[in-house]
Structures are given as C-alpha cells and as structure tokens.
Amino acid sequence: MISDSTTLAGKLAVPDLRYDAVLAAKLIDMLGDLAVNLVVAALILIAAWVASRWLSQIVVRALGRLKSNRNDATLPGFLGAVVRWTILIIGLIAVLQRLGVQTTSIIAVLGAASLAVGLALQGALSNVAAGVLLLILRPYRVGDQVEIGPFQGVVKRLDLFITEIATFDNRRVTAPNSKILSDFIVTRTAYRRRRIDAAFNVRYDTDLDKAFTVLIKTAAGVEDVLADPAPTAEITAFKDNVIEITLHAWVKTSDYGAAKPEVILAAKRALDRAGVVLPNTFQAGTIAPAAAD
16 A cells, blocks of 8 residues: 555656657747748848849839930839839748748738728828829929929939939928829920020110110020020010010020020120110019920
8 A cells, every 4th residue: 555655656756758858849849940930031031122122223224225215214213113112022921921921811801901901001002103193194204304392303213102303402302292293293394495584674765676676686696595486575564664575585495594594694784785774673584385396
C-alpha cells in the first residue's frame, strides 16, 4: 500500500518532458516560419519599391521618345505615376499573402464596407478621376504658363493626385486635381502668339491721328513685334478728363515677357518726344489670347 502511494506521488511530481519538448519544437518552428515570412515580405516590399521606380522611369523615357510627346512631359509623367502605384499595390498584396492574410477575405470585407471606404477615400478618388480628365482634356501641359485661382506660374508636374506649379516668384504650389478641375484655368501659352495691350490717357485736345501714328510706328520698330498681324491703336474709353487710347501689338508667346515692357516703354518715350501730353500714368491693359492658328 505504501509502495503504491509512493509511485503515484512520483508520477505526479515528474513533468512530461516529451510533451514540453514537442511544444518547444513547434514554437521554434512557428517563430522560424514567421521570421522567414517577415524577411521574404520585406524583400518583396523592397523589390516592389525598386521595380516601381525603375519601370516608371522606363515608361517615362519610352513615351518621351515618341514624337508626339517629345515636347510634352504630361502624358509620360502621368502614366509613369500609374505604373508606379500599380506595382506598389501588387507588391502590397503579395506581402499580405506571404504573411498569411487572405486577400480574398480582405476584398470581401472591403466590398461589404464599400460605402464607408468610398466616403473615406472620396477626396483621393476624386483627385484621381480629375487627373484622368485633365490628361484627356489637356487644358494645360507640363511647361505651360497658367493662372489657376490666385496662383500664376509654370506647370511642373501633373500626377495622379496633384498638379505642381512653380510661381513666377519661385514658390511651389501643390494643388489637388479636383480643385483645379472645378476652377477656371487660364493657359497663357496655349497659342503661339499673344497680344500686348498698352493703354495711355491723353487730353481731349490731343491730335489722336498723330498719337495713333506714333504708337503704331514705334511698336512696329520693336524687334519682337510681329508684322502680321500689324500693330494697331484705337480709342477704348472716354473718361472725365482724358481719352484712353490703347496700342495692340502681337508677339510670339515665348517673347511676350520681354517684349511687353519694351513696347510700353518705347511707346511712352515716343509720345513724349512727339509732344503728346499724358495727364495720368499709363496703365497696362488686359491680355487677350490669339486665335488658334
């Protein structure tokens, strides 16, 4: 009787070493598999990141060699961004699968919660849709001078989500595509020619024919002013004490920035030499785009 109780106590006191060894082996295997999966997932993510940048650059360079895109970086840059994001999304899905996450389950959950996801991503999705429309409609291209809202500058980049503009005082403006598409867009460089309008105030007793002749002759003598269409001058307003006359001169769009102050200054000096009195300082008028050639 004593021997039986002693044996039972010994069985209870001695742990099952075989069970502990099996459990430890399984735990080690699980940790090993997790470590391997984490390393592989990290490698996949790095490979997707590198591949997205590399293939994006290939797409941009390939499209840039096409004759139709040689002077327009809008389409290459946009499609390059599409390729980059597509590869990154594929890489992320591969990483989730490697970590044992069932992507089909994720898609099912997203489908069930599509309304919530749609509301959460409304801004981002609207920017993507607006970016596609901007690419199709082409109200501007990379390199164009534009006026969008309160900003004026040169378009540097059109991406899936944003348009980047460098202002003339060297500030970077990042504008959401949806905001741009819903606003007025003025493209200064849409046509090959632009018109310079310079308004001057003269007294009522001024010889207008003489003033018109001086202005037209002076504008025609400026190097960048085009001969066709020829410069013109006209009365644009009768004010309380003065008559407003406006000089119109056409130049190439690429020459507009340098030609405008030159034309205005030359016209002012010519009127002074001709004895035409300017009671008030001249005012630069509005800018009208040329008709499409």
